[in-house]
Amino acid sequence: MAANTSLLGRIRLVLWGLVAIAAFVGGAIFLGHMQEAARQGASLPGAVRIGGDFELVDQNGDPYSSEALKGRPHAVFFGFTHCPDICPTTLFEMTKHLEALGPDADKLTVLFVTVDPARDTPAQLKTYLSAFDPRIVGLSGSAKQVADAASKYRIVAEKVATSDGSYTMNHTASVFLFDSSGTLVSTLNWEEPEETRHKKLQRLMQRS
Amino acid sequence: MLKLARRNFFLGAMFAIALTALAFAAAPKLTAEDAKHTHSGVMIEKAWTRATPPGAKVAGGFVTIMNHGKEADRLIGGSFALSQRVEVHEMTMTEGVMRMNEVKGGLEIAPGATVELKPGGYHLMFMELGGEPKVGTPVKGTLQFEKAGEVAVEFAVAPLGAKSLHGKGGDMPTGQDHGGHEMKHNH
Ligand SMILES: [Cu+2]
Numbered sequence: 001m002a003a004n005t006s007l008l009g010r011i012r013l014v015l016w017g018l019v020a021i022a023a024f025v026g027g028a029i030f031l032g033h034m035q036e037a038a039r040q041g042a043s044l045p046g047a048v049r050i051g052g053d054f055e056l057v058d059q060n061g062d063p064y065s066s067e068a069l070k071g072r073p074h075a076v077f078f079g080f081t082h083c084p085d086i087c088p089t090t091l092f093e094m095t096k097h098l099e100a101l102g103p104d105a106d107k108l109t110v111l112f113v114t115v116d117p118a119r120d121t122p123a124q125l126k127t128y129l130s131a132f133d134p135r136i137v138g139l140s141g142s143a144k145q146v147a148d149a150a151s152k153y154r155i156v157a158e159k160v161a162t163s164d165g166s167y168t169m170n171h172t173a174s175v176f177l178f179d180s181s182g183t184l185v186s187t188l189n190w191e192e193p194e195e196t197r198h199k200k201l202q203r204l205m206q207r208s
Numbered sequence: 209m210l211k212l213a214r215r216n217f218f219l220g221a222m223f224a225i226a227l228t229a230l231a232f233a234a235a236p237k238l239t240a241e242d243a244k245h246t247h248s249g250v251m252i253e254k255a256w257t258r259a260t261p262p263g264a265k266v267a268g269g270f271v272t273i274m275n276h277g278k279e280a281d282r283l284i285g286g287s288f289a290l291s292q293r294v295e296v297h298e299m300t301m302t303e304g305v306m307r308m309n310e311v312k313g314g315l316e317i318a319p320g321a322t323v324e325l326k327p328g329g330y331h332l333m334f335m336e337l338g339g340e341p342k343v344g345t346p347v348k349g350t351l352q353f354e355k356a357g358e359v360a361v362e363f364a365v366a367p368l369g370a371k372s373l374h375g376k377g378g379d380m381p382t383g384q385d386h387g388g389h390e391m392k393h394n395h
Binding site for chain 2: 081083085086088089091092093128132156160162164168173174187189191
């Protein structure tokens with residue numbers, strides 16, 4: 001009887017082990033599919049609307065509102081100039097993408113919106129953006145204006161204190177791509193290959 | 209009793225899988241012949257940073273550290289000739305959100321381990337930049353270790369957007385470990 005139980009027990013253990021492995025493998029495959037879907041630029045779950053009206057100030061100190069985006073495909077991303085890595089890299093990548101798009105690039109509006117308006121004045125944005133494609137529009141504004149725009153684009157922006165009494169920002173790093181009707185069609189991510197991003201932009205220009 | 213054994217086995221299996229994955233991820237890929245050796249067995253190579261856009265107040269520093277000693281050491285800070293302060297940071301990306309945090313207490317370099325500070329992960333954060341790093345003009349600095357003390361380094365300056373020391377600006381996708389790959393060409 002005891003031997004029987006332990007045999008059964010052992011079989012159960014093995015079965016549970018197989019279940020664990022299957023779950024792990026299944027999970028990995030599922031994640032892989034999700035990543036693949038994201039890479040292909042599958043549209044995001046439609047429940048949440050991303051984007052909306054805003055009033056901001058461009059790098060020349062002029063008012064800039066969402067009116068300027070009507071009827072134009074646009075790429076929007078948020079960042080700040082006190083950013084060591086992802087923001088300059090994204091701006092650099094966008095500069096290359098605009099060049100690769102050729103004449104189509106003139107039909108695309110690219111917005112870089114600061115999440116740190118206290119330090120990123122229009123003048124600071126203008127200096128910083130001089131290293132990149134001049135068609136990239138840098139946007140700042142009052143804290144309230146920026147917070148309002150960030151919430152409409154569902155941007156996470158968190159201030160984090162550094163030990164020297166200063167701060168840095170955690171923020172959503174994706175580039176949102178909207179077609180000329182203002183519908184979010186895809187996102188560009190920093191980790192995906194340049195070629196994938198280029199194809200997404202080409203597709204955006206084709207449908208606009 | 210049986211139930212407990214079953215649960216233990218389940219945990220054990222998950223643990224074994226996780227360990228295997230970790231072992232693969234952490235397998236050392238680097239060899240170092242042009243690297244810098246310190247007394248305690250900490251070796252440093254491929255220190256680099258990037259050219260910054262005008263008006264930038266911060267920059268990221270990257271370096272590969274190997275510990276050939278028998279004791280763990282910790283990277284706790286350093287200096288950079290063009291900045292007021294240097295912190296050790298970690299960047300992470302979760303669901304499209306970039307987060308950056310100071311590595312409190314320093315970054316551990318376990319005995320036998322190779323730790324690569326690189327874009328998108330651990331990095332040195334050069335804060336309050338007083339000058340612009342220029343491509344082709346290395347910048348002097350130091351790394352501060354808990355046990356090995358202060359080690360002098362020279363940071364090579366790669367172009368804006370570079371994802372590795374010798375990659376052209378933005379030429380290579382990240383996540384493919386080009387840093388390690390390039391080191392193999394360096395013999
Ligand atoms: Cu940092």
